[in-house]
Amino acid sequence: MTDKGLVVRIRSDWRGVIAEACSMSSVPPTFLGALIANESGGKAAAKRFEPVVYKRLCAVRDGRRARYGSIHMESLKEASEDLLNLYASSLGLTQIMGYHVLNHLPHKPEELFDPYFNLKMACWLLAEFAERFGLDVTKEFEQMFRCWNTGQPDGKTFDPDYVFKGLKRMS
Numbered sequence: 001m002t003d004k005g006l007v008v009r010i011r012s013d014w015r016g017v018i019a020e021a022c023s024m025s026s027v028p029p030t031f032l033g034a035l036i037a038n039e040s041g042g043k044a045a046a047k048r049f050e051p052v053v054y055k056r057l058c059a060v061r062d063g064r065r066a067r068y069g070s071i072h073m074e075s076l077k078e079a080s081e082d083l084l085n086l087y088a089s090s091l092g093l094t095q096i097m098g099y100h101v102l103n104h105l106p107h108k109p110e111e112l113f114d115p116y117f118n119l120k121m122a123c124w125l126l127a128e129f130a131e132r133f134g135l136d137v138t139k140e141f142e143q144m145f146r147c148w149n150t151g152q153p154d155g156k157t158f159d160p161d162y163v164f165k166g167l168k169r170m171s
Contacts, residue, residue: 014119
């Protein structure tokens with residue numbers, strides 16, 4: 001499928017859900033659509049296990065590491081291996097790391113497979129990036145794509161074309 005075909009399919013499949021999620025946010029629907037294209041290609045059931053994240057979460061749970069981002073041992077002490085696997089996986093349309101739900105309890109990582117919840121949470125996370133780094137989610141798209149992929153507005157993406165693809169897909 002061509003890049004244009006992907007964008008058209010995402011618009012067709014997810015337009016209503018994107019519009020609903022963006023209605024409570026300043027995030028433009030075109031940005032969210034491009035993010036979906038970059039992250040999952042429009043597949044709501046997309047899941048990618050991240051072994052490095054899993055090891056770090058296990059180290060926190062087992063007391064060998066004080067924390068991982070905002071995640072502390074208290075959050076993980078009751079976590080089964082299956083739950084840790086979900087916390088250490090990128091999930092759903094925008095590939096949100098499962099551990100992000102720990103900051104939005106009582107939600108569970110498997111809820112990230114629900115397109116509406118995934119996009120609503122994506123808008124929350126984008127707003128958190130914007131606040132933390134003083135970004136405008138309606139204009140500073142390059143920095144927002146970098147934040148999404150690396151956690152930093154000037155971060156180096158694994159795919160050197162990630163930001164370029166996102167910006168192109170917005171148009």
